[in-house]
């Protein structure tokens with residue numbers, strides 16, 4: 001969403017013009033705040049309460065761009081008593097739950113004005129399942145042009161159960177009963193007897209989890225282009241965002257003296273069990289999985305054999321270099337665009353060229369893994385953590401599953417022609433020096449968030465503050481000083497790509513260049529104008545386009561909004577409009593006490609050839625994972641490390657790349673007193 005790139009989206013233009021005489025940003029923010037506030041209780045805003053009581057969604061169809069078709073469908077389901085009850089768990093991977101959530105999303109997307117959208121939201125919030133409601137609101141705010149500047153409150157404060165351990169939630173309920181303000185310490189799941197616990201800070205990071213949820217909201221597998229526009233390079237983005245989570249997880253593991261992740265295989269036991277220590281708000285605890293379970297067929301989902309068949313069809317396509325479409329014709333994947341098609345095939349969405357034949361590997365695999373505790377539904381267990389984007393990364397199985405899919409993508413990328421010297425060279429441009437200003441140093445710092453929305457209450461009893469604090473990975477700010485010589489004799493637009501990868505594995509064995517580059521963590525991508533002669537580029541870590549700012553707390557968001565509304569002041573939350581991207585504090589892998597060696601690669605390529613849109617060097621709002629409009633960089637994600645090179649010495653020969661070694665230090669916890 002968000003970012004000025006939105007304005008470039010052609011399809012959005014017609015809808016935007018409707019917005020002119022609309023509610024102020026502060027009013028919109030107020031509405032969204034209160035629609036999501038205490039979402040398991042009744043509405044608290046008087047105007048919203050009135051809408052919920054008296055609004056008739058079908059009374060005036062002129063407010064809808066589809067003449068009220070979507071709203072008619074939802075109202076009919078409601079009247080027929082077919083909608084999922086309230087106070088029940090919700091899972092996006094449950095077909096019926098998703099269908100209902102999307103019916104509301106569809107209604108909201110077809111509202112021509114803000115007021116109609118809010119009226120519908122208020123009306124259905126009191127009548128639909130809360131999980132479905134939250135999902136529909138998040139998706140609509142991200143995709144509806146009328147909500148362009150609205151900031152979504154932190155998801156971990158809207159539905160804290162999905163981010164917080166059961167033990168902490170139970171203490172929060174107790175504190176609420178006693179009406180005593182309380183701060184509760186959150187610890188990561190597991191014990192020192194479980195090596196996986198050393199990297200639980202990564203899988204359980206609330207900001208990383210939020211990024212994961214938001215990515216899947218920005219590029220939903222259920223997306224239809226008729227909502228507004230085509231999601232540019234959705235399949236490739238799917239590959240890249242999960243590749244980056246996978247390689248980052250390995251870098252964290254090496255930082256913690258663990259081996260890189262081994263991929264899951266359908267015909268081998270799932271070695272690592274998992275006890276989530278997390279519970280649904282309604283529906284009990286998330287199921288656990290013992291160590292070394294064999295994959296079993298899951299009733300109503302898939303047989304293990306089906307997964308193996310789908311796997312081999314995809315690998316066949318890679319070996320052949322083409323995908324077979326439903327009508328039997330072929331799509332060539334032996335080019336830069338191939339990864340996009342393959343991503344559409346593997347995640348499987350409405351963009352999949354042949355879901356009948358290639359299945360839905362990613363989504364089915366998530367459900368298969370999530371259900372291994374109760375594959376035949378004998379114990380009536382709710383879905384596992386793997387069936388929610390909020391919780392999936394808590395399971396070490398998530399990264400093993402994604403390593404498996406990442407290796408399929410790698411099989412494809414490695415089958416493409418290698419990059420040659422000429423492919424990579426940017427004539428007349430050389431990087432003469434790269435220096436880091438400051439030290440690359442990480443630490444843990446406690447972060448507090450509110451559990452108020454986790455507990456039940458009534459309007460008659462005043463709130464008391466119930467917070468939890470949890471250590472989060474952070475790093476000192478630093479900057480790159482990059483010296484670039486431009487001997488072209490004229491100004492040149494340049495793309496600067498910065499990557500780092502662990503130099504050696506957990507045993508100190510150095511990675512080959514070919515394995516190292518596949519583990520490259522993308523640190524930044526930006527554009528500059530190079531003047532003739534010597535240029536010194538200073539780039540701050542805080543400016544990284546792969547990261548986003550932490551959204552202010554729900555409480556701060558509400559206070560700022562109300563202040564702007566009553567004072568008539570401006571509400572500037574521009575920095576927080578997108579939550580798709582890792583939090584900036586999470587930019588660097590943890591490293592270790594003695595300094596962990598990383599290869600740092602700074603690649604300067606021809607910006608004029610790379611740019612898909614104009615004036616990139618003046619665009620501060622470029623968000624790496626943003627979706628609206630055209631993705632600004634024509635190069636494949638991960639370029640220039642996405643393919644083999646003919647001879648790795650090329651990287652020493654092209655003067656526009658710079659390879660150096662850096663160390664990342666980790667200095668423990670910054671202690672706070674609570």
Ligand SMILES: [Cu+2]
Pocket residue numbers: 212216242389
């Ligand atoms: Cu995912």
